[in-house]
Amino acid sequence: MIGKQIRIERIMDRRTNRTVIVPMDHGVTLGPIPGLIDMGKTVDLVARGGANAVVGHLGLALHGHRGYGRDIGLILHLSASTSLGLSPNKKVLVNSVERAIKMGADCVSVHINIGSEDESSMLSDLGMVSQMCIEWGMPLLAMMYARGPKIKDETDVNAVKIAARVGAELGADIVKTSYTGDPDSFREVVEGCPVPVVIAGGSRLSDFDTLKMIEGAMKAGAAGLSVGRNVFQHEHPDRLVRAACAIVHENKSAEEAIELLSVPIEPICE
Numbered sequence: 077m078i079g080k081q082i083r084i085e086r087i088m089d090r091r092t093n094r095t096v097i098v099p100m101d102h103g104v105t106l107g108p109i110p111g112l113i114d115m116g117k118t119v120d121l122v123a124r125g126g127a128n129a130v131v132g133h134l135g136l137a138l139h140g141h142r143g144y145g146r147d148i149g150l151i152l153h154l155s156a157s158t159s160l161g162l163s164p165n166k167k168v169l170v171n172s173v174e175r176a177i178k179m180g181a182d183c184v185s186v187h188i189n190i191g192s193e194d195e196s197s198m199l200s201d202l203g204m205v206s207q208m209c210i211e212w213g214m215p216l217l218a219m220m221y222a223r224g225p226k227i228k229d230e231t232d233v234n235a236v237k238i239a240a241r242v243g244a245e246l247g248a249d250i251v252k253t254s255y256t257g258d259p260d261s262f263r264e265v266v267e268g269c270p271v272p273v274v275i276a277g278g279s280r281l282s283d284f285d286t287l288k289m290i291e292g293a294m295k296a297g298a299a300g301l302s303v304g305r306n307v308f309q310h311e312h313p314d315r316l317v318r319a320a321c322a323i324v325h326e327n328k329s330a331e332e333a334i335e336l337l338s339v340p341i342e343p344i345c346e
Contacts, residue, residue: 079213087149111308125317152181185217191224206247218248262296277303287330
């Protein structure tokens with residue numbers, strides 16, 4: 077398992093065993109939305125802010141990652157669906173672990189909707205990808221959401237607990253899931269999942285609400301965050317990432333971290 081351990085250190089801070097991840101896989105689901113028009117520029121900004129890794133499809137690796145600026149971990153996303161499809165919640169595999177290795181990825185990710193009408197096929201895909209990750213020593217990030225006809229509230233702690241646990245049971249090294257709204261309830265999710273848990277960002281929030289959510293998750297024992305639109309659609313993605321890193325890696329409060337949003341970050345000459 078040494079290969080997997082080496083790669084995990086490229087996406088998680090070895091001092092804190094925590095991570096700040098910026099997902100940028102939305103181009104397949106939603107198209108060229110603001111913040112993802114120039115992926116290379118956005119990757120450079122979040123790397124400048126101190127993010128540990130970005131998530132994206134093959135296009136990110138080909139057209140936007142590691143073009144210039146500071147280095148940053150690459151998590152290649154293997155599953156997809158579009159907002160125009162008949163079943164947007166049905167994620168299908170569009171890439172492989174072997175291709176991720178060829179692209180220089182440090183980790184792979186898959187998206188699973190627990191409770192979906194297509195849950196069984198997505199679980200089958202997760203199991204297969206997990207086996208290949210063990211075979212090749214590749215870390216696996218499982219994005220586990222409670223979404224489907226029987227799910228009335230996607231942040232309900234009982235549903236989120238199941239979704240997170242399924243990811244760990246099927247071999248994920250890191251589980252990404254929805255924040256349940258407060259530290260006490262999310263602590264149940266973390267305690268019920270034997271691998272590190274990071275929170276998803278969800279819909280757009282105010283800067284302070286985003287940082288308070290991150291602070292609450294860390295108080296609950298989370299291993300960090302995987303927040304997309306609240307970061308890459310921010311006026312200053314680098315500053316927001318720096319503020320998030322202050323909470324995740326330095327145990328700062330949201331009140332302390334938000335002060336960093338008013339301080340520019342100078343580009344680093346490589």
